[in-house]
Structure formats: C-alpha cells, structure tokens
Amino acid sequence: MPKKYRSDAFAAIHETMEALHEIGAVDKKTMREFDEACLTPIHTLAPEEIKAIRLREHISQPVFARYLNVSKNLVSDWERGVKKPGGPALRLLTVIQKKGLTAIA
Amino acid sequence: MPKKYRSDAFAAIHETMEALHEIGAVDKKTMREFDEACLTPIHTLAPEEIKAIRLREHISQPVFARYLNVSKNLVSDWERGVKKPGGPALRLLTVIQKKGLTAIA
DNA sequence: TTTAAATATCATACTTAGTGTGATATTATT
DNA sequence: AATAATATCACACTAAGTATGATATTTAAA
Numbered sequence: 600m601p602k603k604y605r606s607d608a609f610a611a612i613h614e615t616m617e618a619l620h621e622i623g624a625v626d627k628k629t630m631r632e633f634d635e636a637c638l639t640p641i642h643t644l645a646p647e648e649i650k651a652i653r654l655r656e657h658i659s660q661p662v663f664a665r666y667l668n669v670s671k672n673l674v675s676d677w678e679r680g681v682k683k684p685g686g687p688a689l690r691l692l693t694v695i696q697k698k699g700l701t702a703i704a
Numbered sequence: 705m706p707k708k709y710r711s712d713a714f715a716a717i718h719e720t721m722e723a724l725h726e727i728g729a730v731d732k733k734t735m736r737e738f739d740e741a742c743l744t745p746i747h748t749l750a751p752e753e754i755k756a757i758r759l760r761e762h763i764s765q766p767v768f769a770r771y772l773n774v775s776k777n778l779v780s781d782w783e784r785g786v787k788k789p790g791g792p793a794l795r796l797l798t799v800i801q802k803k804g805l806t807a808i809a
Numbered sequence: 810t811t812t813a814a815a816t817a818t819c820a821t822a823c824t825t826a827g828t829g830t831g832a833t834a835t836t837a838t839t
Numbered sequence: 840a841a842t843a844a845t846a847t848c849a850c851a852c853t854a855a856g857t858a859t860g861a862t863a864t865t866t867a868a869a
Contacts, residue, residue, distance in 0.1 A: 617762060627837075627844080634767050637809055641773055657722060659816065662739050668746055668795035670857055675817065685855055686827065688792035690773035694808050702807060703799050704742055731867075736815085764845065775828055780846065790826055791856065 641693050646680040652692060653678075656700045666700060667691055746798050751785040757797060758783075761805045771805060772796055 616633055619625040644652075653663045653674070660678075664671040667688065676682040684692055694702055721738055724730040749757075758768045758779070765783075769776040772793065781787040789797055799807055 631764070631767060631844085634763060635770065638770055639809065658739060659736070661816075662736060665740065665743055666795075667792055669791045669855095671817090672819095672858085673856055675819085676856090679818075681819090682855065684792075686774045686793075687772055687789075687796050688855080690771075690808065691792050691796055703795065704744060733815085733867080766845075774826095776846090777829080777848090778827055780848085781827090784847075786848090787826060793826080 639693060639697060641689055644684065644689065644692055644696075646678050648696075649674075649684070649692060650678040652696050656695075658700075666695075666703065744798060744802060746794055749789065749794065749797055749801075751783050753801075754779075754789070754797060755783040757801050761800075763805075771800075771808065 616625060616630060620627070620630050653660070656663070658666075660674045661671040664674045667674070669688065673682065677684055691703065721730060721735060725735050758765070761768070763771075765779045766776040769779045772779070774793065778787065782789055796808065
C-alpha cells in the first residue's frame, strides 16, 4: 500500500484554507505564506543522485526521458554531469525522487 | 475525497509487471512498450489554458512560479504568449492540469 | 553463433527557454 | 493615505535543452 498521508492531508487542509479565505476568516497574506510553507524544498541533484532515481524505477534513459518530456541525450548529460537540470526539470526530478514515477504518470 | 483510481491502478500494475519481468515471464521489449503506453500524452498549452490552470488553483503568478520552480516573470510571459513552456515545464503543467497542484506539492 | 536491436557514452552546432534586474500601473490591505 | 502585493513590460544574458550522428557494449532473438 502506498503512503499518501502527506498529500492527502495537504489537499484537505488546502481546501479548508481556501474556504476560510473565501469566508474572510483568513487574509491573503496568510494564504500566500501557507502555500509557500507547503512547497517541497528543492536542492540541486548530483549526477549520481539522478541516475539513482532512474535506476530505482528500473527504466532506461530513453523511457525516463519520455516521462520527463526531454530528449534522451539530456538525461545522459545529466547523469554524467555535463549539464545540470534547471528550474522546472529540477522540480520534476524532486517530485519523482519523493513520490515515485507514478506521481507524474 | 480525491479520486486516485488511475494512479493507484497504474502503480499496482506497474509493480506486477516488474515482478513478471524479474521472473522472466515478460521480456524487456514488452516492459518498454508498457511504460510508453502509460505516459500521459502531452499537447502544447495555449496562454489562456495556462492562466486557466493557475486560476483554477486560486493562486498568484509568484506562488505558481515557486511551485513550478521558475521565475515569476516566466509565468507572466507564458500567460501572455511571449514565451512557450518547453519540455519539462510542459510536463509539469500537464500533470497539474490533470491532477491538480497537490500532485507536485 | 550470428544477426539484429536496445542501450549508453560522446562530439558538435544550434535555438530559445529561463534568469535577473528594474520600471510602471493597478489593486488590495491596514 | 500609505504600504504592500500583483501583474505587465523591456532588455541583456546565460546555459538548458534540441537535433543529428558516430561509436561501443550489451541484450534479445533467429
């Protein structure tokens, strides 16, 4: 059984916060700070870490590339440290690292 | 209660496929084709669609940007059609469009 | 055992997505 | 009234990401 406590709890709390905001019980500033606090922090990933994430899912570079919607050569470059994943790519990899491939399938 | 039938079913089937592959009952080619078939197809998003996704979540451009791990100006550029989201950014937006913000939180 | 196909490393050249700064205007909040 | 958040816009810059193709090794199949 997959653990989904965190995301389920977050979804529920988020909806509650939205309702409270619409009623006027919570102001925009609080909403914004709440959302910021819910963000999974992002740290740069070392080449080996990226490769480890992929091997953990037991898939090849080409297939992994299609999941991320990037070219297969880019995945190779990441794993060899030739290039480093940027903004949105890093978020994607962080999500997969934490929740697995099925989170974005 | 959030609907997670699809991802739960996929996770279960995926694990079964892996087990069958390790036993030798399923070859690599079949595994690869299976994974490819599980990918949510990606279509380019119009500026209005991107804005719609964000408004649907009731958050501002800056907060949305932090969820995606991109700069706030880029979100503005997307929504005005000045720039178009590429590979990994498109995947991220497609996931949010289908599963909501909590999928990547 | 040979053939074929998938995988992964590597090189090169190119395009544009994404960053960062800063100005402006409008809208909320106190 | 004043402060802060939001959003549009301009500009220059960097490097992420693309595309193609060669090579080598492994893996599957005939």
